Amino acid sequence: MTADRLPECGVPRFITLLDGPWATLIVRELLRGPHRFTELRDALPGISPHTLTSRLRLFERHGIVLRTAYSEIPPRVEYRLTPLGEGLRAVLDTMAAWALTVPDGEPAATA
Amino acid sequence: MTADRLPECGVPRFITLLDGPWATLIVRELLRGPHRFTELRDALPGISPHTLTSRLRLFERHGIVLRTAYSEIPPRVEYRLTPLGEGLRAVLDTMAAWALTVPDGEPAATA
Numbered sequence: 001m002t003a004d005r006l007p008e009c010g011v012p013r014f015i016t017l018l019d020g021p022w023a024t025l026i027v028r029e030l031l032r033g034p035h036r037f038t039e040l041r042d043a044l045p046g047i048s049p050h051t052l053t054s055r056l057r058l059f060e061r062h063g064i065v066l067r068t069a070y071s072e073i074p075p076r077v078e079y080r081l082t083p084l085g086e087g088l089r090a091v092l093d094t095m096a097a098w099a100l101t102v103p104d105g106e107p108a109a110t111a
Numbered sequence: 112m113t114a115d116r117l118p119e120c121g122v123p124r125f126i127t128l129l130d131g132p133w134a135t136l137i138v139r140e141l142l143r144g145p146h147r148f149t150e151l152r153d154a155l156p157g158i159s160p161h162t163l164t165s166r167l168r169l170f171e172r173h174g175i176v177l178r179t180a181y182s183e184i185p186p187r188v189e190y191r192l193t194p195l196g197e198g199l200r201a202v203l204d205t206m207a208a209w210a211l212t213v214p215d216g217e218p219a220a221t222a
Contacts, residue, residue: 004215004216005215005216006210006213006215006216009207010206010207010208010210010211011135011136011139011203011206011207011210012136013207013210013211013213014135014206014207014209014210015132015135015136017210017213019132020131021126021130024122024125024126025122025123025126028122058216061216062213062214062215062216063213063214064213084212084213087209087212088209090205090209091202091205091206091209092122094201094202094205095121095122095125095202096120096121096122096124096125097121098125098198098199098201098202099117099121099122099124099125099128100121100124101195101198102117102124102128102173102174102175102195103173103174104115104116104117104173105115105116105117105169105172105173
């Protein structure tokens with residue numbers, strides 16, 4: 001599978017791009033500004049390097065994140081949202097605004 | 112754990128409520144109108160009854176979905192979004208609108 005086609009319907013397309021909770025949390029970090037890999041990892045306790053790498057690659061492949069390698073010693077690699085990725089700010093804001101209207105749950109009615 | 116407290120920050124709170132891709136797809140179905148359990152299951156090929164039940168219970172517990180049991184023969188149980196749940200329409204619309212601006216991926220540059 002070389003082509004990386006997305007579902008054509010908007011909601012499944014979104015779910016494919018922001019796959020799982022970590023993807024959304026990575027975007028939330030990047031909305032605060034560019035990050036190095038280790039900075040992202042440190043900002044997201046519990047994420048595995050594998051998950052972080054795979055999400056960043058998917059984002060890069062779809063033009064959501066730009067990866068820049070600076071030829072410095074030691075080398076520095078930085079990830080930042082593209083203008084397309086910055087468009088996720090509106091989505092995360094809408095998610096957060098709605099979630100804050102939801103009350104904490106009733107205590108479970110089970111034994 | 113009887114209390115069902117949600118994270119206080121908006122984005123993690125959202126992710127906890129809409130946990131995984133199925134949750135979002137269930138909401139998408141319910142935004143089209145009330146559904147019986149079997150109708151939801153049939154509309155979401157691949158979902159397990161366990162996942163569908165657990166998501167619906169979480170939604171119910173947080174007042175996002177209303178479950179109504181009609182005393183008919185055979186008994187009928189219907190799930191519908193509450194006004195709070197209807198608030199997710201704006202979120203899913205924003206997700207979809209953004210996702211449709213994302214191009215399909217570049218062919219993977221690997222061998």
